[in-house]
Amino acid sequence: MASPVFSASGHLVAIGGAEDRSSDLEILKKVFSLIPEGNQVVAVIATASGIPDQVLPEYQAAFSRLGASQVHELKIRDRQEAADADTVRLIEQSGLIFFTGGDQLRLTNVLGGSPVLTAIRQRLQEGAVVAGTSAGAAAMPGTMIYNGAAADALRKGAVNLTFGLNFVDDLIIDSHFLERGRFTRLMEVGASNPEHLGVGLGEDAAVIIHPHGILEAIGPGHVILIDSRDLASSNIADLAMGEPVAVEHMILHALVSGHGFDIEARRYLVPHELSAILAENR
Amino acid sequence: MASPVFSASGHLVAIGGAEDRSSDLEILKKVFSLIPEGNQVVAVIATASGIPDQVLPEYQAAFSRLGASQVHELKIRDRQEAADADTVRLIEQSGLIFFTGGDQLRLTNVLGGSPVLTAIRQRLQEGAVVAGTSAGAAAMPGTMIYNGAAADALRKGAVNLTFGLNFVDDLIIDSHFLERGRFTRLMEVGASNPEHLGVGLGEDAAVIIHPHGILEAIGPGHVILIDSRDLASSNIADLAMGEPVAVEHMILHALVSGHGFDIEARRYLVPHELSAILAENR
Numbered sequence: 001m002a003s004p005v006f007s008a009s010g011h012l013v014a015i016g017g018a019e020d021r022s023s024d025l026e027i028l029k030k031v032f033s034l035i036p037e038g039n040q041v042v043a044v045i046a047t048a049s050g051i052p053d054q055v056l057p058e059y060q061a062a063f064s065r066l067g068a069s070q071v072h073e074l075k076i077r078d079r080q081e082a083a084d085a086d087t088v089r090l091i092e093q094s095g096l097i098f099f100t101g102g103d104q105l106r107l108t109n110v111l112g113g114s115p116v117l118t119a120i121r122q123r124l125q126e127g128a129v130v131a132g133t134s135a136g137a138a139a140m141p142g143t144m145i146y147n148g149a150a151a152d153a154l155r156k157g158a159v160n161l162t163f164g165l166n167f168v169d170d171l172i173i174d175s176h177f178l179e180r181g182r183f184t185r186l187m188e189v190g191a192s193n194p195e196h197l198g199v200g201l202g203e204d205a206a207v208i209i210h211p212h213g214i215l216e217a218i219g220p221g222h223v224i225l226i227d228s229r230d231l232a233s234s235n236i237a238d239l240a241m242g243e244p245v246a247v248e249h250m251i252l253h254a255l256v257s258g259h260g261f262d263i264e265a266r267r268y269l270v271p272h273e274l275s276a277i278l279a280e281n282r
Numbered sequence: 283m284a285s286p287v288f289s290a291s292g293h294l295v296a297i298g299g300a301e302d303r304s305s306d307l308e309i310l311k312k313v314f315s316l317i318p319e320g321n322q323v324v325a326v327i328a329t330a331s332g333i334p335d336q337v338l339p340e341y342q343a344a345f346s347r348l349g350a351s352q353v354h355e356l357k358i359r360d361r362q363e364a365a366d367a368d369t370v371r372l373i374e375q376s377g378l379i380f381f382t383g384g385d386q387l388r389l390t391n392v393l394g395g396s397p398v399l400t401a402i403r404q405r406l407q408e409g410a411v412v413a414g415t416s417a418g419a420a421a422m423p424g425t426m427i428y429n430g431a432a433a434d435a436l437r438k439g440a441v442n443l444t445f446g447l448n449f450v451d452d453l454i455i456d457s458h459f460l461e462r463g464r465f466t467r468l469m470e471v472g473a474s475n476p477e478h479l480g481v482g483l484g485e486d487a488a489v490i491i492h493p494h495g496i497l498e499a500i501g502p503g504h505v506i507l508i509d510s511r512d513l514a515s516s517n518i519a520d521l522a523m524g525e526p527v528a529v530e531h532m533i534l535h536a537l538v539s540g541h542g543f544d545i546e547a548r549r550y551l552v553p554h555e556l557s558a559i560l561a562e563n564r
Contacts, residue, residue, distance in 0.1 A: 151461045154504055154536055179433045181463010184504075187536060222436055222466075222526055226534070233552060235538070244504055247536035248550040252508070254436055254469060254529035256517070268530040270515060 006168045006263070009127040010036075012209040016175045016201025016221060017101055017134035021062045027206050027219040032066040032096065034129045034208065039095035043072040047082075047110050048102030048135040055100045063096075082114035091119040096129045099136025101175075105146045107139045108164060117165065130167055134175045137201060142169040145185055153184035154191075157241040161189065168209055170263050171197045177224055178202040190228030191236045191245050197263055198226035207255075212281055213263035216274060217255035227251040227266055288450045288545070291409040292318075294491040298457045298483025298503060299383055299416035303344045309488050309501040314348040314378065316411045316490065321377035325354040329364075329392050330384030330417040337382045345378075364396035373401040378411045381418025383457075387428045389421045390446060399447065412449055416457045419483060424451040427467060435466035436473075439523040443471065450491055452545050453479045459506055460484040472510030473518045473527050479545055480508035489537075494563055495545035498556060499537035509533040509548055 006012070011034045019027045032042075044059045046052035056073040063071045072090045076082050091097060097120050099107065111117045124130045130140075138144050144164030152158045172189050174182050177200030186198030199207060205221025217223040232248040239245065253268055255261065260274035269277060288294070293316045301309045314324075326341045328334035338355040345353045354372045358364050373379060379402050381389065393399045406412045412422075420426050426446030434440045454471050456464050459482030468480030481489060487503025499505040514531040521527065535550055537543065542556035551559060 150463055154460065178436065178463070178466055181432055181460070181465065183463065183465040184460055184536075187534070220526065232550065244502065244538040245536065246538045246541050247534070248552075250534040252469070252529070252532040252534045254466075254527065256526040256528040259528050268514065270530070 006170060006209050006213045007211060008124045009211060010124040011129045012124070012140060012167055013129065013131035013206055014137035014140055014173050014199070014201060014209065015131065015133035015206040016137065016177060016203050018176070018203035019133055019206065019219065020204055021058045025062055025066065027204065028062050029066055030208070030218050031129060031131045032063065032068070035095040036127045040067060040069045041072070041094045042068045042070070042096045042098060043074055043091055043094040044098045044100065045074045045076055046100045046102070047076045048104060048107040049100045050102055059098060059100065076110060076116060079110055079114060082111050082116045088115050088119045091116060091123060094123065094128065096131065097123060099132030099139070101134030101136055104135035104139040104144055105162070107135060108144070108162065111165065112163070121167065124167060137175050138173050139164045140167045141171050141173055142166040143172060145172065145174055145189065148185050150180055150182045150184055154188050154245045155242050156236060156239045156245055159185050159188045170213060171199050173199045173201065175201045176203055178222055183224070183226070186226045187247055187250060188245055190226055190231065190250055191234040191247050194228035194231040198228065200224035200226065210278065210281065214274070214277055214281070215261040215263060216278070217259050218257050220257070223255040225253040225255065225261055227253070229266060288452060288491050288495045289493060290406045291493060292406040293411045294406070294422060294449055295411065295413035295488055296419035296422055296455050296481070296483060296491065297413065297415035297488040298419065298459060298485050300458070300485035301415055301488065301501065302486055303340050307344055307348065309486065310344050311348055312500050313380070313411060313413045314345065314350070317377040318409045322349060322351045323354070323376045324350045324352070324378045324380060325356055325373055325376040326380045326382065327356045327358055328382045329358045330386060330389040331382045332384055341380060341382065358392060358398060361392055361396060364393050364398045370397050370401045373398060373405060376405065376410065378413065379405060381414030381421070383416030383418055386417035386421040386426055387444070389417060390426070390444065393447065394445070403449065406449060419457050420455050421447045422449045423453050423455055424448040425454060427454065427456055427471065430467050432462055432464045432466055436470050436527045437524050438518060438521045438527055441467050441470045452495060453481050455481045455483065457483045458485055460504055465506070465508070468508045469529055469532060470527055472508055472513065472532055473516040473529050476510035476513040480510065482506035482508065492560065492563065496556070496559055496563070497543040497545060498560070499541050500539050502539070505537040507535040507537065507543055509535070511548060
């Protein structure tokens with residue numbers, strides 16, 4: 001799965017949290033529209049959530065309203081359940097697999113290396129949509145942030161990283177990004193290794209990660225990109241843990257709905273450029 | 283005063299708020315050390331503050347500890363007091379004029395066009411130090427931010443600007459920057475006019491603005507710079523008020539103590555470069 005540019009047949013959608021689930025459903029509607037024809041079965045995985053009995057019915061209602069033929073409510077609380085053959089079968093039948101918010105470490109701890117995760121990756125390869133909000137978005141890359149107070153970040157070691165679900169490997173994703181002022185978290189990660197694009201998702205904002213590594217912003221909010229590839233200098237390697245990190249030259253973009261970005265080329269795409277590229281790749 | 287590059291003989295010091303006032307005094311010590319020889323009189327102006335009787339004694343104690351020969355505690359609550367001849371005389375005798383935090387709009391509303399402000403500008407031209415923390419820092423440029431929730435910023439019109447005290451005109455200054463996640467406020471200003479450098483001061487962090495427009499970061503915290511001059515595109519002019527602003531290509535730096543920046547050349551200065559330039563201009 002981890003390729004230099006995202007290459008699955010299906011679509012990944014990373015949502016910054018607090019997406020509208022009861023009114024216009026702008027983002028969820030777009031997610032649902034990406035499902036390949038002929039399979040409108042949705043699986044909602046609430047593993048990350050501490051309140052699955054509250055969130056699962058919300059998504060059940062939203063996706064039913066959007067026309068889902070079935071919505072499987074999957075709590076998957078532990079590794080036994082993540083190996084359950086019936087659950088694997090439900091995943092295999094689903095055109096959209098949706099991860100709720102909560103704690104991304106619970107998500108990876110329960111699902112890492114499990115038959116359910118293997119089935120989800122397989123479905124993504126085959127063309128299904130994999131979407132997630134908040135923790136469910138942060139956990140998507142090969143490496144994820146699972147902790148780090150924004151106010152203390154940009155001090156060596158303040159941000160905690162570990163392996164993610166590895167649906168995509170060219171980026172690092174953070175959620176609730178503008179609302180919780182998390183710019184410094186992605187700056188610290190970028191200073192530690194400038195190769196991976198930082199994607200900061202605002203609330204009620206999302207990116208579709210199209211095949212060929214084209215990002216498309218959707219929703220009413222912002223998607224912030226922090227591109228460290230041309231980082232000129234940083235003191236990070238010379239510091240003791242906790243000392244403040246200096247950063248010379250990162251590039252900052254703010255995408256709104258309809259704007260895009262080519263991950264490999266590191267190129268911002270204004271709406272007409274994005275449309276042309278998506279049409280070309282269709 | 284408003285010149286393309288800061289050209290007074292004295293030093294401006296903009297502090298991000300919550301600087302240490304009772305322990306190591308790292309920033310205040312540096313501010314005090316910039317006072318030209320032979321005049322260690324300090325004037326502390328608490329106009330911005332809602333609690334002048336609490337903050338003035340703190341600065342009285344700190345600057346006395348640092349060796350001030352006198353510390354004038356100036357509340358200056360209204361425009362009558364801002365025109366007071368005795369107060370003007372105290373300013374004229376001071377080697378350091380220090381603005382406390384509080385509300386920058388109170389600061390400009392009370393001091394704008396006043397004899398006290400004229401005297402402060404004159405002292406800066408003559409070589410005195412003018413320093414300010416939080417609101418006292420934000421108010422220093424020709425144009426200042428006085429309001430705008432960080433979580434809602436980067437939506438057209440979310441950030442409110444007005445005239446500042448006009449000690450320097452090449453930048454826009456924001457305080458409590460990392461702690462309150464204010465990146466989007468400077469991004470919105472940068473999108474509206476990319477000419478002016480955005481300076482985001484973290485708490486217990488500061489910049490010295492040296493003659494010739496050389497910035498020097500001091501203190502334990504971070505100074506974030508958002509440079510929009512090479513902005514490639516933005517939709518801001520086409521939006522209705524409240525709509526989300528797209529931004530293509532701003533440059534982001536994080537300075538720590540000893541690092542600098544040349545405003546006119548838009549050049550990051552690592553410590554040995556900064557030292558060389560400061561030595562040259564001495």
